[in-house]
Amino acid sequence: MRLIKSALVAGLIAVPVLATAQSGEDALEARHGYMRMLAINMGTLAGMAKGEIEYDEAAASTAGANIAALSQYGAVALFVPGTANGEIDESDALPAIWEKPEQFAQKFTAFAEVASGASEAVKGGQDNVGPALQKLGGTCKDCHDDFRKPE
Amino acid sequence: MSPVREARRARVWDPALRAFHWILAALVIANWLLGQFGPNVMTLHFWLGYSIAGLLLFRIVWGLVGPAPARFVSFIRGPRAILDYMRHLGKREPSLWPGHNPLGALSVVAMLLALIWQVGTGLISDPEDFINVGPLADQVSSATARKAVGWHHLGGSIILILVLLHVAVILYYRFWKNEDLVRPMITGWKWVRRR
Numbered sequence: 001m002r003l004i005k006s007a008l009v010a011g012l013i014a015v016p017v018l019a020t021a022q023s024g025e026d027a028l029e030a031r032h033g034y035m036r037m038l039a040i041n042m043g044t045l046a047g048m049a050k051g052e053i054e055y056d057e058a059a060a061s062t063a064g065a066n067i068a069a070l071s072q073y074g075a076v077a078l079f080v081p082g083t084a085n086g087e088i089d090e091s092d093a094l095p096a097i098w099e100k101p102e103q104f105a106q107k108f109t110a111f112a113e114v115a116s117g118a119s120e121a122v123k124g125g126q127d128n129v130g131p132a133l134q135k136l137g138g139t140c141k142d143c144h145d146d147f148r149k150p151e
Numbered sequence: 152m153s154p155v156r157e158a159r160r161a162r163v164w165d166p167a168l169r170a171f172h173w174i175l176a177a178l179v180i181a182n183w184l185l186g187q188f189g190p191n192v193m194t195l196h197f198w199l200g201y202s203i204a205g206l207l208l209f210r211i212v213w214g215l216v217g218p219a220p221a222r223f224v225s226f227i228r229g230p231r232a233i234l235d236y237m238r239h240l241g242k243r244e245p246s247l248w249p250g251h252n253p254l255g256a257l258s259v260v261a262m263l264l265a266l267i268w269q270v271g272t273g274l275i276s277d278p279e280d281f282i283n284v285g286p287l288a289d290q291v292s293s294a295t296a297r298k299a300v301g302w303h304h305l306g307g308s309i310i311l312i313l314v315l316l317h318v319a320v321i322l323y324y325r326f327w328k329n330e331d332l333v334r335p336m337i338t339g340w341k342w343v344r345r346r
């Protein structure tokens with residue numbers, strides 16, 4: 001656990017350095033991949049909440065843990081300057097991200113706070129998945145509302 | 152409002168249409184606010200949206216088989232009638248029109264179409280938050296479902312503009328043309344030109 005923690009911390013410090021060293025396209029691709037990974041795990045939970053996927057405590061808990069792990073990744077650093085919507089193809093990132101960086105970072109923090117409890121929250125039965133999913137999804141929406149172009 | 156000599160009071164708006172109007176107004180305002188400022192979990196927004204869909208369905212049926220002033224064929228007019236009506240628009244006198252005037256009819260149609268658009272795009276929207284997914288989003292491609300969020304957003308702005316225009320014109324009639332259009336929509340009775 002200590003090892004994982006220090007690896008994560010090292011990652012958090014290393015990422016900004018790496019990201020700035022790389023092209024905007026790489027950062028764009030990476031953050032799309034990051035969001036897609038969130039979406040895949042959210043999809044598992046949503047499927048279970050709706051009963052489209054049979055509830056499986058281990059699988060639900062893994063999805064929650066994956067989201068929590070992703071929430072610890074320093075994704076803010078993937079939003080390098082010059083990659084806003086209009087500046088680079090395929091970007092839905094609103095300029096507000098660079099105009100209000102603290103607020104943007106705060107949305108990630110809020111998401112990470114909810115995500116940290118997700119793996120536990122979805123245990124104990126299908127009934128627990130819906131409420132946990134709503135809390136998680138609320139933080140996705142909160143950020144997308146302000147910082148992602150609706151298209 | 153003061154009666155004009157060559158005018159008479161007539162029953163213009165039937166009770167169902169009046170109820171439709173005020174319920175629709177309340178629900179659209181509420182749902183617009185919920186969309187813009189409501190909670191992240193949009194369950195109530197969805198339910199109000201379905202209710203609005205039901206009201207729109209009623210209005211379409213009523214526009215085909217309802218009483219004359221409610222019927223589309225009675226108030227949707229050509230460019231000639233519209234231009235004709237517009238020549239009197241600036242005059243400081245009541246229109247005494249027995250129903251929707253030819254210009255106002257455009258606003259009625261625009262609002263109904265915008266609301267149909269709004270319900271349609273809402274139903275197929277997938278904002279990728281996994282909690283507010285439109286119930287028919289899986290019936291279209293995921294690219295369309297994503298675009299629908301943008302269309303729905305655009306629809307919200309269009310509805311805001313149309314509603315503000317609607318209210319502004321009613322104030323214009325009230326204070327410039329000295330004609331109260333609100334009371335008839337409450338009581339059903341309106342001063343109309345004697346024929």
Ligand code: HEM
Pocket residue numbers: 141145150179182183184185186187193196197199200201203266269270271272273274275276278283284285286300303304307308310
């Ligand atoms: C005529 C009735 C409706 C009105 C006036 C309305 C209005 C709005 C508005 C103003 C927004 C905020 C848009 C934005 O800022 O991006 C919104 C969001 C939304 N609406 Fe509606 N809406 C209506 C009907 C519906 C229906 C029927 C559904 C689906 C069943 C729906 C689903 C949604 C969803 C999923 C969002 C969230 C989009 C996002 O997260 O960006 N709406 N609505």
